[in-house]
Amino acid sequence: MMRLHEVVELHSPLRMADWIEARLDEGLIWFDHADIYGDNQGEALFGAALRARPALAERIRVVTKASIVASVRDASPFGVKHYDSSPEYLTQSIDASLTRLGVERLDHFLLHRPSPLMDAEATGRALDAAIAAGKIAAAGVSNFLPAQWRRLQAVMQHRLSAHQLQLSLDHTQPLFDGTFDALVGDGLVPLAWSPLGGGRVFERPAERLLAELAEERDMTPAGLALAWLRALPGRPRPVIGSLRAERIAALHADAREELDRPTWYALLEAARGHEVA
Numbered sequence: 001m002m003r004l005h006e007v008v009e010l011h012s013p014l015r016m017a018d019w020i021e022a023r024l025d026e027g028l029i030w031f032d033h034a035d036i037y038g039d040n041q042g043e044a045l046f047g048a049a050l051r052a053r054p055a056l057a058e059r060i061r062v063v064t065k066a067s068i069v070a071s072v073r074d075a076s077p078f079g080v081k082h083y084d085s086s087p088e089y090l091t092q093s094i095d096a097s098l099t100r101l102g103v104e105r106l107d108h109f110l111l112h113r114p115s116p117l118m119d120a121e122a123t124g125r126a127l128d129a130a131i132a133a134g135k136i137a138a139a140g141v142s143n144f145l146p147a148q149w150r151r152l153q154a155v156m157q158h159r160l161s162a163h164q165l166q167l168s169l170d171h172t173q174p175l176f177d178g179t180f181d182a183l184v185g186d187g188l189v190p191l192a193w194s195p196l197g198g199g200r201v202f203e204r205p206a207e208r209l210l211a212e213l214a215e216e217r218d219m220t221p222a223g224l225a226l227a228w229l230r231a232l233p234g235r236p237r238p239v240i241g242s243l244r245a246e247r248i249a250a251l252h253a254d255a256r257e258e259l260d261r262p263t264w265y266a267l268l269e270a271a272r273g274h275e276v277a
Helices: 013-025 041-052 054-058 087-101 120-132 146-153 179-185 197-202 207-216 221-230 245-254 261-272
Strands: 030-032 061-066 108-111 139-142 162-166 189-193 237-239
Touching (some): 013 041, 041 054, 061 087, 108 162, 139 189, 146 179, 179 189, 197 221, 207 221, 207 261, 221 245
Parallel strands (some): 030 061, 061 108, 162 189
């Protein structure tokens, strides 16, 4: 829902409710938010749609994130963008997201960015308390390194549920620096943001091979790039940014394509521009 505030035709609560219902009917039930998306507008617009059609709230699953303080929201003389994972800030953020979205519980609440100033024990207690209070069903992280999420997990009573990380054919580093292996090994559900690299997967060396293979398989190059991602252990959930119904439907169908190992590695080789060692 990162770009929801930019799509004027979906600002009508009833039109947005129709859009949500259409996605649910397609079997897509998870909606990814963050408090900074549109400076709270994304959650507010989504919540207005749920209030216009309350029955939808029982069918959806919501992910939202907090801990990034935009410069315009910084009340200090510096007006500086920063990260805040303090218990006070996170508790306020959870309550505010619940109010804006108009839901009784957040299915996943993620710390958006790691902060060197995080007091893991205090942050962990706040997340455990939010789960115990029924405000969130599960807590997770985003953009954390293994040592960072493990420091938090070590002081929590509840298990961290998910990790949202940048991962795509354009950004394969987590597959080779141990990050992806660590999150799968620790039982975190991988949520891949920017799974098409902001379109860069179609501008880099893999472009020709993606186009050729997609034409052979009667699918879209974008869908093939998502199928490549889904072939990984843990079957990463791509967090797509498009709000266009026809594109969502195509990606949903194409991402189910099964890739054999040679095809998967051929795409990796093309994306990286060199052979596997």
